[in-house]
Amino acid sequence: MAKLSTEMISALGNYGHIGFTVVIAVFIGLGGGIYLDKYYFEGATSPWFTFIGLAFGIAAGYKSLFDVLRSQMEKPEDEDTEG
Amino acid sequence: MEHPILFISIILEKLGLPIPHGPIGNGILEKLCEPYMTYTWFVMIFLVVVGKLTLSNVEMIPGKGQNFWEMAIGGMHDFFLANMGEELTDRYFSMIATFALYIAVGNLIGLIPGFMSPTSSINTTLGLTLIVWVTHHLIGLRRHGLGYIKHFMGPIPVMIPVMLPIELISNIARLLSLSIRLFGNIMAKETLLFILFTLAGAYFAPLPIMMLGVLVSLVQAMVFVLLTVVYFQGAYEHAH
Structure with a gap:
């Protein structure tokens, strides 16, 4: 029961x-x-930083997905393999 | 969303204290009397009083109250020990266990009519999450010194300009996802209960949602604690 939960x-x-x-x-x-485009460079670079930020955001989303996967795959191994 | 009747607010209003009728009060006293603040105090007092009543005389052969606490605290201690190692457990057990008890009781208390969950306000959950988030960075800095930045640079040196923003974004996303998930789940439960109660309260319409509410409350408290443990462990171990 404890193990299952x-x-x-x-x-x-x-x-x-x-x-x-x-x-x-x-x-x-x-x-x-959007903040960089609109308020920091005041529209001069629009829309480039919006796209770059969007790309980084999507990449960060996938990276957190891979983090979850990696932490699940490392779990069954021994503790001393880390580092 | 608030319940129609919050008995602490009514008592405070009878005592002559200002109760805000909008979401945010004006003065500092009005802010202190907001329902999520008063119910936070209530949960704190509840936990202290129950702890005092059940654990005032600790015995070798535990009675009912002591048995419950030994099971709860012992279970949490084993869980932390298995997931984040001895040193972190020794140092941060009291903090995370307090969060677990506070969140669990705070979630469950909203199921009783006349009470509301303090965790159904974004201010409470964001406060809790900020503490966890800052602490996990402090753990990393204390353990690795300035080398903690390696956690944000990825495995390959050439990729640093790409990986650094990605890692920073996904780290800030932790802060938001942890707070908004707890807030969203509990607020949804409270709102649903309130709507069902006003629609068909006389026909016990909120009962099934209350049953689900018990499950959601406990699971959300556990998930918060589990993610806290995972973040602490991640900051503590070496960069990949």
């Missing part, structure tokens, strides 16, 4: 926040790009 919790924690994290990463990147 621990597994369930870690699965919920690891997979339950994937969707949210990806979406928020995309929006942070997009928001940063």
